Amino acid sequence: xxxxxxxxxxxxxxxxxxxxxxxxxxxxxxxxxxxxxxxxxxxxxxxxxxxxxxxxxxxxxxxxxxxxxxxxxxxxxxxxxxxxxxxxxxxxxxxxxxxxxxxxxxxxxxxxxxxxxxxxxxxxxxxxxxxxxxxxxxxxxxxxxxxxxxxxxxxxxxxxxxxxxxxxxxxxxxxxxxxxxxxxxxxxxxx
Numbered sequence: 001x002x003x004x005x006x007x008x009x010x011x012x013x014x015x016x017x018x019x020x021x022x023x024x025x026x027x028x029x030x031x032x033x034x035x036x037x038x039x040x041x042x043x044x045x046x047x048x049x050x051x052x053x054x055x056x057x058x059x060x061x062x063x064x065x066x067x068x069x070x071x072x073x074x075x076x077x078x079x080x081x082x083x084x085x086x087x088x089x090x091x092x093x094x095x096x097x098x099x100x101x102x103x104x105x106x107x108x109x110x111x112x113x114x115x116x117x118x119x120x121x122x123x124x125x126x127x128x129x130x131x132x133x134x135x136x137x138x139x140x141x142x143x144x145x146x147x148x149x150x151x152x153x154x155x156x157x158x159x160x161x162x163x164x165x166x167x168x169x170x171x172x173x174x175x176x177x178x179x180x181x182x183x184x185x186x187x188x189x190x191x
Contacts, residue, residue, distance in 0.1 A: 011063040013038075013058040013114035022113050023050070026081060027066075040064075058115025069077070071106045071122040083110045086117070086130035133153060 013019040016038055023040055024031040030041040038050040048064065068074040069116050085097025086109040092101045098108045107121040162183065 008047050008049060009063075010051060011116055012051055012053035012056050012058060012114070013116065014053065015113065016050070016052045018113040019050050026083075055152045058111070059117060061117060062109065062119045065119045065121055068120050068122055071108065071120060074120045076109050078110060085110050142146060 006012070016036070020031055020033065020038055023029045023038075028097070032039050036052065040048045040050060042048060066074075075098055079096065083189065087093055087097055088109075091099055093099045093108075096108065097110075099138060100106050104123055105121045106117050106124055109117055109119050111117055
């Protein structure tokens with residue numbers, strides 16, 4: 001019924017101005033506001049609506065998961081800017097609040113100004129696949145990418161992930177958190 005229908009998530013906050021400042025300035029997410037609602041324009045076309053609710057009660061579950069390439073850098077940068085990471089009973093977390101056990105993810109949780117739970121995570125299984133892809137790619141591409149014609153995904157290697165993972169654009173040192181006054185990269189979901 002809704003297979004081809006655009007779907008988006010939403011969550012409530014008690015103060016829209018604080019949410020705009022936190023998500024837009026602190027986290028570097030592109031935001032817009034219209035009709036009293038805030039939209040987080042997340043990478044990959046995953047807009048998420050944030051709406052004010054006067055009797056707001058913070059979510060007791062994770063409302064937004066932010067996949068990063070470097071969990072240590074993300075946690076470090078957020079900590080430097082005053083973010084406190086949550087500690088949970090029964091969960092094996094290091095002194096910074098990062099958990100490395102239980103599955104393919106390394107993660108840490110923190111709260112937005114409204115008390116909603118957010119998570120930064122690193123999918124180390126996916127990261128390992130990307131590293132392997134980069135190694136395979138180096139075997140095939142010895143010259144700069146400009147010297148090679150563009151190939152459709154999978155055409156050269158028979159694996160759509162190989163072509164999808166090849167990015168040869170030089171980039172300055174990037175932050176895992178994204179653009180904005182505190183960072184120089186981009187917040188993104190890897191697909």
